[in-house]
Structure formats: C-alpha cells, structure tokens
Amino acid sequence: MAQPLTLGEIGGLPARALANLALDRAGAWHSDADVHLRAWPWPYRAGLALSNDCDSQSVDCLRNWHSFVNGKGATTYGDGLGLEVGDSFWVYGNGVEPALWKGNPFDAANADGYALGAIVALAQAGFLDTLHSFGNWTARLMPADRVGDPTLFARESILRGLDRLDALGLKPSVYVNHSGSPSNVGGPWGSYQRADNPAERLYALDALRAFGLRFYWPDACTDIEKFGNELRFDSTAELKRSIEQFAWEPWLRRKDTDGIPIAIDLPDDQAEIEAMFAAWHNRAIFPVRGGDGTLIHAFKRYRGIDQPVGSIFSSQVTEAKLARLEAQGGAVVIYQHFGVFGPRGRAPTISRHHRARSPIPALDRNSVATWQLIAERHQSGALFVATQGRLLDWIWRRSSLRLSVERTPTRWVVTLAGFACPVEGERPVEDRDLNGLALVIPADAPEVVVVRLGRTGVLPMHRAADGANHVVHMPWQPLEWFDVF
C-alpha cells in the first residue's frame, strides 16, 4: 500500500487519476470482439433492480405491495404488474421483519420466525435473495447482564445461521449491510463492521463466501446523485464532467479506531488506482478487498438525497432518470425501505416522530404510478427488471464469460468456455447461466451456433436483428410470483 494520504490530499485525487480515462475503460459494457455478449438480455437496453431492506417490514406489508408489483392478479392498487422484484430477510429477528429465527443469538432461545413457511418458500423461489446482514443484532439490544461479554458477537452465531439456511435449502447470493449491525462487511471502508475483520470474534467472511454469498454492499457504496452505473458516455468531455460531478467524498474516507475520519488506503500501482476510481464512478459491481484481504464483489445502490423510505420512491425513480438510464444503457439498483413510511424531504430529527412501520397500504399513489411506469418500460422491451441477485449476476456474467469463435464460410461455432474472474476464479458454464444468454454477432454472419465446452449439443438460440447487428439469444425466464401466504 502507498503512504497514507490526508483527507485534503485524497480529495482531488480521483479527478487527477481519471484525467485520461478512455471511454472504453469508463465502466460501460464494451467489447471489441465482433461476437460478444449483449449488454442485456434481448431486447432490453438497461437494467433495474430493487434492493429493499427489510427493516420494519412485516410479512403482511411485504405481501401487500409485492402482490401488486410481482403478481398478475387484481389488487387494491390495480392489476398486478408481473415484475421480478426481490426482497431481503434476516436470520435473527426481534421484530416484525421476516426472519428465520425469532430473537438475537444472545437470547435464551430462538424459536422459528413467524411466517417461516412463507419466507422459506419465497427464498427458495429466489425472490428473497438478499440477507440484510444477519439481523438487527446490535449491542443496544443485548441483555443487561451480558454487557461486555465478548461472546455476544461470535462467529459461531453466523455459522449456525448459515447451517440453518442450508438446512432450509436457501441460497441467498446478496449480502447487504444493515444500519450499524456488527455482522456488516466493511471492505476498504471498514470501521465498526466485524464480519470481515479477522481480529474480531465475529469474523466470518470466509464462511459467507464459501456459503455462496457473492455480492456485498458496504455502506460507502451509495450513489446520492448519480443514477445508474455502467453508463455509456458519448464523449470524453461528458465522461469528464460526470467524474467532476460525482460525490467522491464518502468513498475516500473511513473512520479509524477512535471514530476519526481518515483517508482510505490506496494501492501502490497507479493503474490499479485508476481502475479502482473508474469502477467506483461507473461500475455496478467491482472487486474490493475485505478486511481480511480477500477479494469480494462490492456493489452500488442508488439512494438519492432523501432517506430511502417508501414515500420518496417516486422521486428516487423518475421518468426522466429512467429515460436517461436507457439512453446510456446502464444498470441501477434502487435502495429502499418499503416497510417504512416517513415524511418526504424531512431531516431525520423531524421524520422520526412521524415514521410508521409496515404501512398498509405500503404504496402511495405516486409509488403505484412509478411501478406502473417501470412495468411499462419493462414490457416495452426497454428496461430489464430482475431481482438484485440476478441483475448483479448478469452484469458479472457479461464481464466474466470466456468464449471462442470457430469460423467457416457457412457456419460460426461459438464455444462458451467458462467463467473467469479475480474474485470467484474459474468455473464452467452451467445450466443456470444460460438464462437470457444473448450474443451480438455481425448482421452478415452466416449461421451461428452456440455450444458449451465439454458438453454435447447445440444451444437452442434464436436469431434476431438488433440495431446494426444481429443477436442470437435464449429468452430470459423471469421468476414467477405465487401466493404463499
């Protein structure tokens, strides 16, 4: 690592480091090959996922709005929109939130969480694909007689939770920090977070990774102004302005052990620094080192300038922002709490007196219209909407897939060799990786067939015109909502 910088020194660094950033390294999906993965499943041009933290959201509340957004039947909000929108849950829960166990690990006993059957069914189906950390498992809730007990936050509690997930057949792939939870992951911004800090008894990042949790949201990875990532810029001038406008400050600092803000550590290598800042500016997922030094995928969420509660959803996701996202071919993960009502635009000191947990109806008329707008754009073939785990997996796939093309005058054979990335290593292409597979090919290419390395048989691809090119693709199969309640 390079010599530590002061906050003043590091502030201007991103603009300098990225002064000569080329457009093809600026984050938008790009390939120079004439056969390459399409940016999005055909025919979509941009992607959106909801990242809904489960705080204060009862299962009834979850059902109330998901039935409209995900379902297809009649609801009090109107006809269901049939969107693939996921949600999150806890392992340990003390309140109304969906959780596998009632209570914290330091409670005397942990009964099954209420509505466990529904939670398991939705998680097995892939809709609950996100652990919002291990729960609201904070020191302020600890029993008075155990204050200071070092075993209160222990790896064993996380391992027990992972065993429970395994036993129930649940495989969430996304890990989102919850407000102040010690089971959070800090990455390069780590301070209070313990799950990736090997000096802590709660350290368990190795186990989380081994379990299959792939995408991590550390607190710093929050966009306040910039809506979307992987955005395509038309000119270097436009890119430069976006870098100037980007709110870098939260990305460049962390707190030391005394809670004092200090500059983050930087790599020695200038190319690494440039790649890191470029990713923070405009990649939806990117590798970072956890507190234990291992690489993990971090991902960004768009929050906006207000506290992300249900009543501001319509100002978070606007018609103008979606149009821009589609024009720039980007991806956005929306940070929300549909289980919390709060007044629009008020500071926390004011809004906390007017907060409501698990509001039913969960959606106001503005949010209903926003979801209808999203559904319309999805149905028109413009906006790809998927659970955040599947959206992030798609973005990972398109940059990790290795393929080769064997060309004859009458036939091109595309062989999918497998995936390779610095975080997850190498693995072959599996059946689940084929959902929505779409390859851009030249319009004048002869017949194109697609095969998997080491497998027999040709994949059942369809060919269609796609702008100036053609695409061979398999249809995207969305998750189908069902009523488990």
Next chain:
Amino acid sequence: MTTVQDLLFRAGLGRRPLDISELSPAGNAAQDVALRAYPFPFRAMLAICDDSRGTDPAVFEATRAAFGYRGLEIGACTSFAEDDPCAVGSARAGALKAAGLLDGLVGLPCGGADEAAAQLAAAGLIPPVFAGGASVAEAAPLTAAGIRFFTDDGLSGRTKFGDALSFRHTGELRRKFAQFDFGQFGFAGAEGATDLRAVFEAIAPTAQRAFLLNLFDAPLFTLLPTTDENTVFKRFSGPQRPSLSTLSLQLRSQFLTQLETLGGAVIIQQRLGDEALIGLGPSRERRRPAGLDALGLHEALALDDLAERAGDRILVAATARVLGWLELRRRAVLTIEKQPDRWRVEVAVPLSLEREGLALTVRSDAPPVDVTVAGTANPLAMARQPDPASPGRDCLYLEWSKRLWPSL
C-alpha cells in the same frame, strides 16, 4: 448527469480557473462596515412565487391560511382571467395590494404586454414582479408600467437550491461549481421561456463568463449586459414542474439547512393550486386542480420546518420583497467617514427601493455609527446588537416587519 448545454456553456468560461473573488455576496466580514447580507437577525432569504392561475379560490385561501397560520409570509400574483383568485380588478387583488402582498403578475392577456399595462393601470396595480406565463422578452415592455423584476420558465432551475451563496473558500466554490449543470434550466418544450442558449450565443465572448457566473449563483441579474432594464431572477423549481405535491421536496430540510449555512437566497417556483403525481413527465403526471384535502402531512411538516427556521434564520417573505432586498443589496453604495468617537455612514440606494430592514454589519469595537440615506440629513433610527450570524461584529438595523395575510 451531464447535458449538452452544460458542455457548451462551460466552453465559454475560458481557461481561467474560477476564483471566489469573482462572486460577491454582500456582508463582507473583512470590512469595517458593510451592508448586511439580510435583514437582522436572518442569515438567508426565501420566497414562494406561486402561479395561482386557475386555482380554486377556496383552495387558494386554504393554502394561504396554511402559511399564515404558521406565521409565514407569502405574496400573490395577479392575472387576467376573471375566474382566477387574484384577477386584475378583483376585490381580492385590491385587498392584497393594500396589505402589500400583491407582488406579482403572471401571464399576459391576448393583447400582450400593452394590454396588460392598460389593465393594470386601470385597476391601479403596479406589481413589481413578472412571474412567467409568457417569456421575459414578451413581458419586457411592462417595465414602463413599473414592473422591475422578470422571470419565466427558461430561468427555472431544477437542481441548485439557492443563490448568492457565501462560499468559505475557492476550493468549496470550485467543488460546487463542478457539480453544477448549466443544462438544469427550463423544461423540455416549455413555451414562453427564455432560450438561454440563444442568449449565450448572442453575447460577446468577453461577456460570456459573467453571464455564466450569474447563471451559476446570482439570484437576479441583467440578462443582456447591454441594457439595464431586463433585470431577471431565477426560480428553483426542482426536477419536475412544480405543484403542491412537490412542495415538500422543494423545501427539503437538507436544502433549507444548506441555505442557512451558506447564507443564500432562493425564490421557489410553485403552483400551489395543482396536484400531480411525483416523478413523472407532463404526459403522465395527471396534473389536476388541488382539492381542499391536498395539503397533507408531507406539506404540513415542510411548512412547519420552514416556519421553525423563519423565526430568526431564514427570512420568508413575499417574492417582491425578497427581490427588492436583493436589488438593494446589489445597488447600495456606502460612504464611510470615520472619526475617533463616531462613524458616519451614508447609504446611497435608488429611490425605487424600499429601505425596510436595512442592516449594516460593523466591527464590534466600532464607536457609535450614524447612518443616513443619501440626500437626507437625519440619521436613521437604527438599533445596534451583536450579530448572531457573525461573531465579533455588531448589526445596525431597521426593523423588518412581517406582512400578514388579510382577512377577506
């Protein structure tokens, strides 16, 4: 988000880096005596400029009552349709004029500015502000009828809240300027709007930088440097055409706190008589007249928040009064004569500007200060107190009186 207009305009700035000395908010604490940025004891200023055309009179009164109940001053704009709540010639317009709250005109009649001037004259109204509904260029002849400040939808800003901000140093200014987007003004396809790009391209290259800095941080300025008669002002609309539904987002706590901290001024564009779905464009927002039940929790809490700040931090006043103050601040010239035991300050301001709330900031160790208005002999009866906004300095001031909404 970067826009084509932003890239184009920035090219007009030239290579010279921006420096804080190029922006000149009032109340320079380094001077022995200076005009205070705002009337005492306030540190920021805000007005809500409401286009009430088409508003149900009952809703109009209900929204005004919501302001008045909280002690918040708000003005009104007259207009030309008979059914409008403050139509030219109506009893309400007359009562508001008497209360000093009829501060604007919005829209033009079919006969344009000339007919507008005639109707205003017949009704005995001289509102100081033209608040859109037609372009500044169309309304410009109303200068002869006494209108002093002009705006239209082309001067509505979508993202930057507040102007005349007191940046602490050049670094802070440059950061804010880097985030600023010159493409934020106006709405796509807006009619009756100044085309800022055309203005920019018509200006001599040597004047473009000043024009751009005005767009960045001046609440009011002269649109074309060649004339002094086109004083225009900017309004903050937010990203969507404003309505009562967007009021709570326009008045975000975060925005208001920043306005206080940086000592800024803002005119908020509103249509309190409309409701619309938030976040959607004109074809989908289902804009409709607001009903009496439209003022809900979000709006009430936003006004409560504003009212709490309006006690002694943000001066909330009718649009014309805010603009009048900013104009006074822009044009006042101080002449200072120092004797060991007494300082004399002469304030020269154009006759058309009111001096209510006139406030000077002086070093706390300054001797007694007599303040006179140029052309008069008697010192003003100014109070003197330590200035809460500037430790180590005192404030000499005339009282600023709040204007209450009249019972009609």
